[in-house]
Amino acid sequence: MDEKALTAFVLGFHQLPVEVHPQAAMEIREISGLYRLYKAKSTYLSLIWPTRTESDLLRQHSPLKFLYIFHGSGYLREAALEAFDGPLESPFLFACIAYRLNDWVKEIRQAALACAERTFRQTAPDIIAKAAFILLPRVRDWHRWSEEAAILEKTFSRPDVVERLALLIATEVTGPAGKALTFAMRHAEMDRHLMRISQVAVQPPVRALTLRILIEGRILWPEGIRKEWIDKSMGRYKLAVTYAERVIERPVSLDSLIAQGAADKAAMVRRVAADGLVRHRASLNEVDQLTAKFAADRSAAVRERAIFILKERDEEGRR
Structure with a gap:
């Protein structure tokens, strides 16, 4: 691997679709040998720069942050997040930062929050909307984060982002448009787009869902899981989905x-x-x-x- 190969990797990185993130993260980490402890040299990179530590390499070769964001070492994931500044160049990169908000290490979540605060507000709404289309149904299953969730909610509710997301929901032939709409409806900014989506959405289930929302004048979305006891004395229960609700004004x-x-x-x-x-x-x-x-x-x-x-x-x- 040389600088030219690293540049080619970064170009390919930005072309990856958001929905492959979990698998791509695992494969990038495995192929690049990004799973060793901080004090050890990565087998893959030490063949190229054998006298330098990975932190040295990151300081001298900024594009490595696109690799290190997947590193098994929390120190290097944190260093990679600190290296990002300015607008994010692709939906996949946006998703990478978003996933780190739910990292298993608290310090990495905090670094990801600081990174998001620097970069999200500068990122183009089209890029955010494409990431939100996939991420909205997924983030409700993230349980490690707490206050870090607010930055994503704030970003996804930006009027310019909601407008692009509404267009995606209406025009995408495949993908989780209905789920994206359900979770986007938490934000009142989406209300003014409902009528058009109900008329022109490519996917019939999306038109059906939007029409039902408008006719009923309300939207429900899954908010969490609760226990429903079957027999407390025997400790038997089942898990049930809890829903939140918001009233919609019919246009x-x-x-x-x-x-x-x-x-x-x-x-x-x-x-x-x-x-x-x-x-x-x-x-x-x-x-x-x-x-x-x-x-x-x-x-x-x-x-x-x-x-x-x-x-x-x-x-x-x-x-």
Whole structure:
């Protein structure tokens, strides 16, 4: 390995997708021999600079920070984090700093927090949004961090980041767009993008989820795990997900939202609209028109909702 090879590694590093981070971190550490103690020389690097310690190498060759951020030695992970300054150049690098906020060593988490405070505010919103698209569903499972979580929440709630994230959620053909939306909805900044997402999102489950949020006027997201006792005397319990909730202001009428869903090409979206018709039929102005439309739908699941309303009317008429 020489300077040219190190430069090539850094270029490849920035091309890595965020979703491969856990596997990539392990492979980079193993291939580069970044698992030895601080006082020892890395087998891989000592072949190139045999008289220098790894900390010497980092001071003299700044690009090594992209390697050392994965190092098995906490001292060198900390030194790598301290070497980052200015805007982060790729979503993968942003994710690398974010993962260190949940490092197993407290001092590294603190170094990562200081690094994030220096770099996140300078990083382009497109880069942050691409990282957030993958990280939002994952960070709820991080349990080592505490106050370090606030910097990521603050960054992901920036209006410029939320705007780019909303665009990604609407346009991504694959990936966890629905999960990203669910967790992004913790931030009220996302509310103004909901209507457009419900209309143009490429993935039908995302249109269905967004329409359900708008019709119900609220969003739920998983917040944690709690014990539900089955038999305390025997110590038997099961784990249940706890949810947080936030109220959403509808940008248009319920009738308009259900009519929009009724015209969607995806049956799952039309089914959400039909559910809304059944649930809110007493407060709608266009119940007859909407019921007739759903009753003629090509999806049996959608027709069933309309048939339920028609049967209910027949029974009331016979009383």
